[in-house]
Every structure is written in C-alpha cells, then in structure tokens.
Amino acid sequence: MAWIAGDRLQGGEYTIERELGRGRFGITYLVKNKNGDRQVIKTLNDDLLKSLNQSERERLKTMFLREALKLQRCKHKYIVEVVDSFEEADCLCLVMEYVDGVSLADLRPPTLSESDALRYIQQIGEALIVVHENELIHRDVHPGNILLRNREGQLEAVLIDFGLALDFDHILTTSRTKETSDGFTPPELYAKGTITRAYSDIYSLAATLYKLLTGKTPVDAVKRKVDGEHLVSPKEWNPQISDRTNRAIITGMKLDPKQRPQSMREWLDSLGLIGETSKTETPVPPKPESKINWIAVTAIATLIAAIGTLFSGMAGLIPIFKPFASPSPPSLSPSPSSSKTP
Structure with a gap:
C-alpha cells in the first residue's frame, strides 16, 4: 500500500x-x-x-x-x-x-580534494566493515547513498539506503531487471544467481572514490565486460591524484572479483587508511632489556662454573700448604667421664 x-x-x-x-x-x-x-x-x-x-x-x-x-x-x-x-x-x-544533509552526488563543485575524499571513503569503508561482519552486503554503494551530516561543526559521511532483499532477484525469472546504479554496480550483481561478498561493495566504493576525485562517473561494468570499453585511469582525468590512490581505485574496480581485495579492511589499507578495525599487526621487536637479561643470565652461569672450577683446583692444593697435621675431630658420640684420656 x-x-x-x-x-x-x-x-x-x-x-x-x-x-x-x-x-x-x-x-x-x-x-x-x-x-x-x-x-x-x-x-x-x-x-x-x-x-x-x-x-x-x-x-x-x-x-x-x-x-x-x-x-x-x-x-x-x-x-x-x-x-x-x-x-x-x-x-x-x-x-x-x-539524516538532514546533502549527498555526495549533489556536491558543488562535484570534485573533492584527495584528502577530503579519502576521509569520507574511510568513514564509509569502516561502516561497511561492520556491515560485512554482520553478514550483510550493501549492494548499492554510490555517491547518492552517502549523506554528509554536520556533527559538532564537522562534516561526516553516513551510509544510507541498503539494498535489502535484492537477492530476491535470484529466485525470479531472468527477464526481470536488477536494480543497479550504472558505473557503480560491479559486474557480478548483473548476473542471476551470483553470490555477493565484500568485494562487491569494494568495487562500488572504489567507483565512488573515482567519481569524487574526477567528477566523472566511471564506465559501466557491463560495457567494460561485454563491449570491451576501457576504464580510463582516474589519474588521466586528474593528474593531482597520488599514484597510491590511483592504483587502489583501479584494483578495487577489477572486473574479476578474485582480483580485487577480498576484504574492505585490505582495500582501505592499500589506500593507507589504517583505522580502528585494522587487523594488520606490526611485529614487535624483542625489547632490549630482554636481550640484556639473557646475556646477564648466561654470564652469571659461566662465572659460577668458573668459580666452581677454581675452588676444585684450590682444594687439591690445600694439603701442600699445611705444615702440621690437623687434630682428629672430636667424636659426636657421648662418652662416660671414666673413659677420658688424661
């Protein structure tokens, strides 16, 4: 109704x-x-x-x-x-x-600086990590579904309008058309019965970054896959884009899902956006004091062994330096007074 x-x-x-x-x-x-x-x-x-x-x-x-x-x-x-x-x-x-705010699709001018674009992309990427951890895929990430909200004087990105039940198309006939966003939908979402994973949202978010940095909507995935149309590198549109960001966008938009990063965290890391959900652990080198302690323990053990050897040698030399024989030690057994020698 x-x-x-x-x-x-x-x-x-x-x-x-x-x-x-x-x-x-x-x-x-x-x-x-x-x-x-x-x-x-x-x-x-x-x-x-x-x-x-x-x-x-x-x-x-x-x-x-x-x-x-x-x-x-x-x-x-x-x-x-x-x-x-x-x-x-x-x-x-x-x-x-x-959320009372403008969408990234309605920005004027339509392009952002790389630092601003990456800040919003990181915020949405971190949000999508939580979505994926809850066994959901957004399926419809694009600039129109990202709003800018003013929180305490700072603009922040908010992800809206999840494609709930889009997998329902998989039980319908092939004549039905999937709900897609040209330029932002990965090729696997056009195919009936395809299982979507995190890499599908990675494609869409990479395409969103492409649009934010160039002002251009990337060529549609179907035209790339079926008609062989070329995806123009974002750096060709905007030479100010860093090589690292350019590579991450191209990799995130690979037509073959297996060639894309397999987790949102991996893709964000490739952009240098290390966040609170990062699973990458930096190896911690051994503490210097730990190494010193082991050296100290070894040195002490060696010293003890040397001292033991020294005492053993000295024990063998003691009789040589004694001029008189030692008196016999007193008996530990009590004797009656009558048996004492005067």
Missing part, C-alpha cells in the same frame, strides 16, 4: 509527510513521530508485491525481514540507525533516523 501525506501509521505513532524516493524493491517516506521528530520509514514497493504470487510475496517479505534484523545490529556512527520495525496493513516497515 502506498501512503500519502497525512496518513497515520501505528495508531498515530507516525504521520507521513512525503515520499522521499522509490525503487523497484522499496519506498522511503519522511515521517514525524508523535514527539514531532522526523524519521524515515522504508517499506517494500506495493507495485512489486502485487506482481508476485502468494508464495513469492511471502518469500520476499521473509528475506526483507531477515536482512532488516541484521541491519538493526549494525551499530556504527557512519551507518544510518534503524530504530524500530513494525507491520502495517500487511506491509513490513523499517523506521530509521533522518
């Missing part, structure tokens, strides 16, 4: 203000709760539900709910927060925080 401004949900808990956007799978609404706070509600697209049979509808709702519950566990300051979920008129709904 599509809602319009003024509609009230959950007995007046939420009031619809307006529709924010709609895709093939979902619709998002701006709402106010009973306290007057703005929030966002996301629900499944009613048109899609009507096109499915009962079994498919139940399957889609189950997948949406399962992934929504996973998303609720993804607590991170750079991920839009899911605060509630409910069912209204047979529609599953997610209630999320409202």
Whole structure:
C-alpha cells in the first residue's frame, strides 16, 4: 500500500509527510513521530508485491525481514540507525533516523580534494566493515547513498539506503531487471544467481572514490565486460591524484572479483587508511632489556662454573700448604667421664 501525506501509521505513532524516493524493491517516506521528530520509514514497493504470487510475496517479505534484523545490529556512527520495525496493513516497515544533509552526488563543485575524499571513503569503508561482519552486503554503494551530516561543526559521511532483499532477484525469472546504479554496480550483481561478498561493495566504493576525485562517473561494468570499453585511469582525468590512490581505485574496480581485495579492511589499507578495525599487526621487536637479561643470565652461569672450577683446583692444593697435621675431630658420640684420656 502506498501512503500519502497525512496518513497515520501505528495508531498515530507516525504521520507521513512525503515520499522521499522509490525503487523497484522499496519506498522511503519522511515521517514525524508523535514527539514531532522526523524519521524515515522504508517499506517494500506495493507495485512489486502485487506482481508476485502468494508464495513469492511471502518469500520476499521473509528475506526483507531477515536482512532488516541484521541491519538493526549494525551499530556504527557512519551507518544510518534503524530504530524500530513494525507491520502495517500487511506491509513490513523499517523506521530509521533522518539524516538532514546533502549527498555526495549533489556536491558543488562535484570534485573533492584527495584528502577530503579519502576521509569520507574511510568513514564509509569502516561502516561497511561492520556491515560485512554482520553478514550483510550493501549492494548499492554510490555517491547518492552517502549523506554528509554536520556533527559538532564537522562534516561526516553516513551510509544510507541498503539494498535489502535484492537477492530476491535470484529466485525470479531472468527477464526481470536488477536494480543497479550504472558505473557503480560491479559486474557480478548483473548476473542471476551470483553470490555477493565484500568485494562487491569494494568495487562500488572504489567507483565512488573515482567519481569524487574526477567528477566523472566511471564506465559501466557491463560495457567494460561485454563491449570491451576501457576504464580510463582516474589519474588521466586528474593528474593531482597520488599514484597510491590511483592504483587502489583501479584494483578495487577489477572486473574479476578474485582480483580485487577480498576484504574492505585490505582495500582501505592499500589506500593507507589504517583505522580502528585494522587487523594488520606490526611485529614487535624483542625489547632490549630482554636481550640484556639473557646475556646477564648466561654470564652469571659461566662465572659460577668458573668459580666452581677454581675452588676444585684450590682444594687439591690445600694439603701442600699445611705444615702440621690437623687434630682428629672430636667424636659426636657421648662418652662416660671414666673413659677420658688424661
């Protein structure tokens, strides 16, 4: 069911203000709760539900709910927060925080300095690490799904609009078209039945960095793979880009998923963005004092052995220096006084 401004949900808990956007799978609404706070509600697209049979509808709702519950566990300051979920008129709904900010797709001018771009990319990359740890893949990372929020005078990136239940396409016929973002969607997401992993979000985030640094949307993955179109190096568009960043973008956008970094942490490390979730451990050299202690122990042991040898030799020389025989030691057994020698 599509809602319009003024509609009230959950007995007046939420009031619809307006529709924010709609895709093939979902619709998002701006709402106010009973306290007057703005929030966002996301629900499944009613048109899609009507096109499915009962079994498919139940399957889609189950997948949406399962992934929504996973998303609720993804607590991170750079991920839009899911605060509630409910069912209204047979529609599953997610209630999320409202982020009032401009998206990276709407920047004017459209390009950023490398340092600013890398700061936002690191924030979203760290957020995606948490997403992947919760067995989710965003599937739709692009500049339009990254908002800039002002927190205490500092702009920070926030990841929104997860592609919940996009894997539902895998149970439909091949004639159905997947929801994709040209230039940012990896080739494996165009193929029916492909299992997506962290490397899929890496492709999309690398493409996002490409756009932020060049102002150009990279050539679509299908055109690269099927038509053989060349991916222009970002450094060709912007010579100011460092070689390291240029290489990381190209590697992150490899058509073959196996040739990309296999974890978001690995890709961020290749950019030099070592963060709080880094698993890379720097080998710790032995402490100097530990080495000295072992040397000291060895020296002491050697000294003790030498002293022992010295005493043994001296014991053999003692009789030579004695001029008189030693008196016999007294007996330890008590004797009666009559037996004493005068």
